[in-house]
Amino acid sequence: MSALSLSPQEEIIIRRAAQELKPGMLVNLGIGLPTLIPSVLPQDSGITLHSENGFVGVGAPVVGTPDYPVIDAGGRAVSLLKGAACFDSSFSFALVRGGKLDAAVLGAFEVSLSGDLANWMIPGKLTPGMGGGMELAQKARKVIVLSRHADKSGTPKLVERCSLPLTAPSCVTLLITEFAVFERLEGKMTLVSVHPSTTKEAVLSGFTFSVPSIPELRSWS
Amino acid sequence: MSALSLSPQEEIIIRRAAQELKPGMLVNLGIGLPTLIPSVLPQDSGITLHSENGFVGVGAPVVGTPDYPVIDAGGRAVSLLKGAACFDSSFSFALVRGGKLDAAVLGAFEVSLSGDLANWMIPGKLTPGMGGGMELAQKARKVIVLSRHADKSGTPKLVERCSLPLTAPSCVTLLITEFAVFERLEGKMTLVSVHPSTTKEAVLSGFTFSVPSIPELRSWS
């Protein structure tokens, strides 16, 4: 579905994320990794995708002219599925703030132990504006964050406290990396599953602070 | 255009009111007398009529089935003019509150000297609710009130102070009766024109309080 080549780690992440999306759900996929989830979903997944610039029923990317009239929020020309519906921006965000989104799948710079998300700004370096990210992070019923487990220097993306400006506090439901799934339980991001390539101990020992885990980890898939 | 028979007084009122409506104006016509104005307008008047239940471009009444899909705010089946546009109630009143209505033509129980309008409620007798009347009275750029000059007992509809609950305070631009036109000038309803059938003195002497007038009355038509 996508022309982008995926690293093995990225493929692990999006395949694990795809498991969280069930038929009948209305889902918004953020720019980057989340956009690639449809490539690993079955053809008729029963999942309806929301594009915050004004429609539900996002279909496959198409090769469009520069003025192609249907683009997703990432600017890609896309098709509309049968049953798709278009609307204006105010209705689109009424859907979001009104709690109609079952899930938003987003990227992250940092996720804190309490589920804060920082994914829109690096002061002095990256200041493009928040777009629709704050509403999505704050109002989707389930906020699923996809991220490589650690940055290039080996520091995990799950941090004790975010150092970057927040997108929304205490909003992350699930953080999925190539090694682990963390779920916010009793207000704390908690290890609930590890990929077969690693172990609970290896994951937990990678943090400089204490990360809770459930006694019996769930199987990865 | 209408099957309703008009009294001579009513015809005087609506003909005088029609003069206030100019090509290019967006106008809402309240239930009752105002609804009859189109019957005295030229075919292509250039005036666009707004129906607050959800469209602009109200055309002539039609003989409709009980479930006819286009009704005006008075419940009459009507046609849509070429160029008409339908919308929902929230957009319809966004137009009204946003100041896009050039004029609203309304009925009245009472109009006060300061331009207060009472036309929705007679406590203990008539309590149907205000419908869209408050927004129309408060937000149309020009509020033109049509009324018989006096009630059956001879008491003028223009009163020193309204005794009935207000629709909106200080909102009336023009009050048109079969004898006179009053315009709100410097905050007071002021006699600006009398019908040829009467005189300035006759009109002014009909009030138990002082009604201002302009030195040189305007001609009726």
Place this chain on the structure above:
Amino acid sequence: MRDKCIAVSAALDQYCKSGQTWMFGGFGRGGVAFTCLEELARRSQQYQNLTIVKNDANEPNLGVGMLLNQGMVRKMIATHIGLNPDAVRMMNEKKIEVEFVPQGIFAERIRIGGSGIPAFLSDIGLGTIVAQGKPTMEFQGKTYLLESALRANVAFLCADVVDRFGNCWFKGSNRNMNVVMSLAADSVIVEAKKIVETGTLEPENIHIPGVVVSAVVQAQPRAHIQEPGGGIA
């Protein structure tokens, strides 16, 4: 996309409970879910103590008027009930409570109720009895009323055309309050005389996207409406 067509009775079984708040689209007779209303009125023993949010009260024993005549309603939130003398009488006899809201504010309170906005500032009704007892606040040197969101447990809508997923299209003036209500209720039941296959409606010409719709039901011909001329409010 999912086929949401079910029988009226199944929809009511699934979504409706006694004591709830229900919204009904419609202005007078246009865009009113008459088929659902008839089935609801048949269940007058089952559903009591209801709060009804509709622009108007329809007419005696018609539409929401049936719920009133069946004694199912505790409170009505409306803009104008003049075409239903039974409703006016019940209000005056204090058999029902009626909250009147200016029509545009009615639409807007429902719209924000469906938009995650708890309140907005308005100057509509200032200086009238409508403002009495309402919270006010100063903003940029002027006084405003603080108008709060309206929501419901169930919204009953009536479209002219609906597809099996719930995408709606309205003819003429039938759209009225239906669109704002589609977002402002926990469950949304749409009835329409014409139900089409999903994908039939042009995506750009859809007035309510099916994603907000819980169930689609077949509207029945309204044989009981025999006199000519539409009702109003």
Place this chain on the structure above:
Amino acid sequence: MRDKCIAVSAALDQYCKSGQTWMFGGFGRGGVAFTCLEELARRSQQYQNLTIVKNDANEPNLGVGMLLNQGMVRKMIATHIGLNPDAVRMMNEKKIEVEFVPQGIFAERIRIGGSGIPAFLSDIGLGTIVAQGKPTMEFQGKTYLLESALRANVAFLCADVVDRFGNCWFKGSNRNMNVVMSLAADSVIVEAKKIVETGTLEPENIHIPGVVVSAVVQAQPRAHIQEPGGGIA
């Protein structure tokens, strides 16, 4: 109904002045009034010190990016300008002021600006730097930001089809911010490649009624856009 078609230059002469606030519909490249923007940029000496309200900053030297590159803009109100590195640079060098607004709040502030509502309560951005310095208030036991209306002197919209009276229809995702802006400006200029006779569009399928439109202008083919793929924001 009145024929509002005029030349782009005539529309600008009539409605635009230096120092004004202008709104532009569009999300990335979709629904952007490129023809008006090119003529505006040609008049860079005439129009200075502008406040621009658009979802994004388009791309360098494209769309509203032209106004930025021509030095016409004092302030931008936007949700995301990441696709225009020139805009980011000008912001960082403090050559322009940028106010970032979350996208749905951006749409809503414009919508209420066109609806006679001065402010609304919102919890979007609470607990982030977006909330810093904004007025807050308590409502029903919770804290909210008070978000104020946004309006402009002129709104520039781009429809896919417009009739001579100004009734607009948008394809796909081109509608975006155009609808809310149609009510929120003193003057509204609509451009479209396809201008049809009034009465051609179905009344039910019109996205913006012509009554709010001041002028209709012919959009020109955008020959300067040669690379494939749409821009974003």
